[in-house]
Amino acid sequence: MLVSFDRDLRRWVARFVGVESEGAAVDAWVAHVLGRIVDQVPEVREDAALQGVVRDACDAHWRSFLANLGQPEQTFHLVHEARHVPLVVAQHGYPLPVIFQIYTAGEQAVWEFITAAVKEATASGVAEADALVHFWTRSSMWFDRSVEMSVTLYQEEVERIRQGDAARRLEVVRAVLAGTAVDPREISAGLGGHPVSAYQTAVLLHTDDDTRIADLPQAAHSLTTALGLRQPLVVHPGGRDLWAWITSSEAPDLTPLNDCAGWLSERRILATIGAPAPGVDGFCSSHGEALATQRLVLAAERPTPLTFFTDVELMTLIGDGEAMRRYVHRTLGRLAAPDDQAERLRATLRALLSTGSVDGAARHLLVHKNTVRYRVERAEELMGRRLGEYATAVDVALRCHAAFMTVPAARGSADPAAT
Numbered sequence: 001m002l003v004s005f006d007r008d009l010r011r012w013v014a015r016f017v018g019v020e021s022e023g024a025a026v027d028a029w030v031a032h033v034l035g036r037i038v039d040q041v042p043e044v045r046e047d048a049a050l051q052g053v054v055r056d057a058c059d060a061h062w063r064s065f066l067a068n069l070g071q072p073e074q075t076f077h078l079v080h081e082a083r084h085v086p087l088v089v090a091q092h093g094y095p096l097p098v099i100f101q102i103y104t105a106g107e108q109a110v111w112e113f114i115t116a117a118v119k120e121a122t123a124s125g126v127a128e129a130d131a132l133v134h135f136w137t138r139s140s141m142w143f144d145r146s147v148e149m150s151v152t153l154y155q156e157e158v159e160r161i162r163q164g165d166a167a168r169r170l171e172v173v174r175a176v177l178a179g180t181a182v183d184p185r186e187i188s189a190g191l192g193g194h195p196v197s198a199y200q201t202a203v204l205l206h207t208d209d210d211t212r213i214a215d216l217p218q219a220a221h222s223l224t225t226a227l228g229l230r231q232p233l234v235v236h237p238g239g240r241d242l243w244a245w246i247t248s249s250e251a252p253d254l255t256p257l258n259d260c261a262g263w264l265s266e267r268r269i270l271a272t273i274g275a276p277a278p279g280v281d282g283f284c285s286s287h288g289e290a291l292a293t294q295r296l297v298l299a300a301e302r303p304t305p306l307t308f309f310t311d312v313e314l315m316t317l318i319g320d321g322e323a324m325r326r327y328v329h330r331t332l333g334r335l336a337a338p339d340d341q342a343e344r345l346r347a348t349l350r351a352l353l354s355t356g357s358v359d360g361a362a363r364h365l366l367v368h369k370n371t372v373r374y375r376v377e378r379a380e381e382l383m384g385r386r387l388g389e390y391a392t393a394v395d396v397a398l399r400c401h402a403a404f405m406t407v408p409a410a411r412g413s414a415d416p417a418a419t
Helices: 007-020 023-040 042-046 048-069 080-091 097-122 128-178 184-190 210-226 255-266 279-299 309-316 321-336 340-355 358-365 369-383 391-404
Strands: 199-207 233-238 241-248 269-273 306-308
Touching: 007 023, 007 048, 007 128, 023 042, 023 048, 023 097, 042 048, 042 097, 048 080, 048 128, 080 097, 080 128, 097 128, 128 184, 128 233, 128 279, 184 279, 199 210, 199 279, 210 233, 210 241, 210 255, 210 269, 241 279, 255 269, 255 306, 269 279, 279 306, 279 309, 279 391, 306 309, 309 391, 321 340, 321 369, 321 391, 340 358, 340 369, 340 391, 358 369
Parallel strands: 269 306
Antiparallel strands: 199 241, 199 269, 233 241
């Protein structure tokens, strides 16, 4: 940046630079600016390491600024010492605004110093306005560029730390799941303090949309918030998946998670939830259950956005998707047909099995008892077997069919439970 200034101003600036570049003057200037920063930024005041880095940056900044001040063309580079400030801020876990606060406080102190110096300039025949404009133009650009580059360095360092921490957490998680890491205290330390001895509820998140991968961490935090619990442990195993563990002092009521189903569906995210269990064993078992549930959900013809292991536990015992389909067709026979009539009959059997009586099924379906009896007879004909003799097998087959083989009804189609 080219800034023209007259001979008197140039001479005064040269004298100013010469005087202020002396060691004692620089020390006094650094003490003044650092004092203001320490007063206004608690993190610098309370963190001796950060304060030392800021002091060195103030010294280097000022010497470089003075060396450039008398030049017709202003140039800028972020001095080496100043590059350490955003790195230490990030490494010590402080938020980005701390950098802005440091430079804001420093700029205020610098401007106070410049204002006082300009008053002396007027006594040397230099116009106060000219001196102020010269200083203001140079210092403003210096601070703006310093902040801009510091923000970039901070963000790069945060990302580097995040990736390193994430990789270490995933390594520990894999060791726990493999059974090679068993000491709760060592595991918790390796997972950033995650209380592995408490109850663990595993959550597996998956999306088939690459543009939604970035939403997976938010989904994990939203599910945890719905339970009113602390932030989850989150690891990214790769691809379109995210693993999470929600910790609690006792087995949580997972019912509030149902309220998140719509949010998940909108973002094309599938969540499967393992059963809560305590300790390292619970960490592993809940994850295994969520994984088994996910396999079923991904094999389904109509995946649901939120599925609990406890709702599909019987079905996870069957195994892979093709084996499940063979089991369903072998057990239900023609009752597994995709038409509306077969679905009405399946709904009737589900109601009968869940309520335990014809009366209960009739009340649940809002139909007459004779209608229930007729449908049961018709269902038995299609299955080729008596319900009473194969109640458990039929119940499992019906659950599998309802969860993973039923094609969504067309808009405006009749209620399968209707008479």
